[in-house]
Amino acid sequence: MFLGHYGLALAAKSVAPKTSLGTTVLAAEFADALWPLFLILGWERVVISPGITRMTPLDFVSYPWLHSLLMDLLWAAGFAAVYFATKRYKAGAIVVFIGVLSHWVLDWASHRPDMPLTPWATQKYGLGLWNSVGGTVAVEALMFIGGLAIYLSRTNAKDRTGSVALWGLIALLVIIWAGAVFGPPPPSVNALKYSTLALWLTVPWGYWIDRHRFSVASLQTAKENRKS
Numbered sequence: 001m002f003l004g005h006y007g008l009a010l011a012a013k014s015v016a017p018k019t020s021l022g023t024t025v026l027a028a029e030f031a032d033a034l035w036p037l038f039l040i041l042g043w044e045r046v047v048i049s050p051g052i053t054r055m056t057p058l059d060f061v062s063y064p065w066l067h068s069l070l071m072d073l074l075w076a077a078g079f080a081a082v083y084f085a086t087k088r089y090k091a092g093a094i095v096v097f098i099g100v101l102s103h104w105v106l107d108w109a110s111h112r113p114d115m116p117l118t119p120w121a122t123q124k125y126g127l128g129l130w131n132s133v134g135g136t137v138a139v140e141a142l143m144f145i146g147g148l149a150i151y152l153s154r155t156n157a158k159d160r161t162g163s164v165a166l167w168g169l170i171a172l173l174v175i176i177w178a179g180a181v182f183g184p185p186p187p188s189v190n191a192l193k194y195s196t197l198a199l200w201l202t203v204p205w206g207y208w209i210d211r212h213r214f215s216v217a218s219l220q221t222a223k224e225n226r227k228s
């Protein structure tokens with residue numbers, strides 16, 4: 001799953017309007033953002049094996065620290081605790097918690113059975129949506145477009161940057177996704193490790209977008225306050 005995670009990050013605006021898109025992107029993509037670092041450090045392992053699923057040639061041989069349910073629960077709790085300690089915003093902390101954890105659930109739906117419940121478990125799970133091109137495209141597109149529609153209905157651009165930056169990110173994500181899905185497999189695991197690091201760009205990009213958009217909810221409260 002790729003676009004679906006971003007769809008949820010966008011949709012989070014409806015629950016926690018004060019939480020920046022940068023934070024919700026980091027939460028929803030937390031496991032995948034740290035993944036290239038864990039590969040470089042040798043803590044997790046992936047093999048390129050074309051045909052292993054119809055959508056991705058990646059065989060996630062060892063995935064204990066970022067894609068096991070138990071670890072994702074702990075990462076979610078840790079991220080939410082740090083967020084709450086610094087922002088004191090309960091809705092945001094809940095959204096961050098669900099965001100990190102949702103990553104495991106969405107990946108579990110997409111992956112072939114390669115996702116463990118605990119780092120030491122040998123039994124692995126996955127519903128294998130990735131074995132269906134049509135199914136994957138439909139689910140990812142629906143979640144991404146749905147999330148974007150919610151984000152657009154909850155925020156307005158303050159200036160031109162607020163629109164350009166948002167649509168730039170949307171275009172970039174669609175291009176990356178289409179390249180990964182329909183393009184050739186990565187030439188090597190090394191190339192994969194270092195190119196996946198580029199995902200980190202989307203986090204500051206999310207903060208940048210958010211600074212140039214305002215929440216429609218806050219505008220309504222301001223209007224109501226002015227009336228009363």
Ligand SMILES: [Zn+2]
Nearest residue numbers: 031032103107
């Ligand atoms: Zn993942």
